[in-house]
Amino acid sequence: MRYFIKNMVCPRCIMAVRQIFQELNYAPVEVTLGEVETARAVPEEELDQLRETLVGYGFELIDDTKSRIIEKIKNLVVQSVHHDHQGLKVNYSEYIASHLNRDYAYLSSLFSEVEGTTIEKYIIHQKIERVKELLVYDELTLSEIADQMGYSNVAYLSGQFKKVTGLTPSHFRQVKENKRKPLDAV
Secondary structure (H helix, E strand, C coil), X not given: CEEEEECCCCHHHHHHHHHHHHHCCCXXXXXXXXXXXXXXXXXXXXXHHHXXXXXXXXXXXXXXXXXXXXXXXXXHHHHHHHHCCCXXXXXXXXXXXXXXXXXHHHHHHHHHXXXXXXXXXXXXXXXXXHHHHHHHHCCCCHHHHHHHCCCCCHHHHXXXXXXXXXXXXXXXXXXXXXXXXXXXXX
């Protein structure tokens, strides 16, 4: 049985959700960002306990189809921006449409309707959060960060960064305390 979980954004989330399912004796077969596959279905009378336990850890069981699609889009973006460091070889619209086997125009419209923002803006905000993280680590030059994040040049990255944060990347690097957001708050 497959269950969809909201707010799973990192490997630690996967570990936490796996542990929740194991502790409740629902034997997860596979746990990935936003999804859990179990060997057997959770009995209907025990679903409320599962929901409550997940909420206690900041997660949420998703029941409706639209919410599942939105969560899958978010997970694909988070995975590609924060965890796949090779960068995309195709644009995001192709990447998302191919992974969800749906028309991108439909996905984009649905995302905007439900989230109140576009997929493109969501991607930009995720990328800026990743850039903030890389700036805080202070291991890469701005040029290396721009290249890793798929920006054509430093000027484009800097302009987008300033538009979103109100700061230049170099100024952010100087005043980096308390400027990052958790991924599920982006």
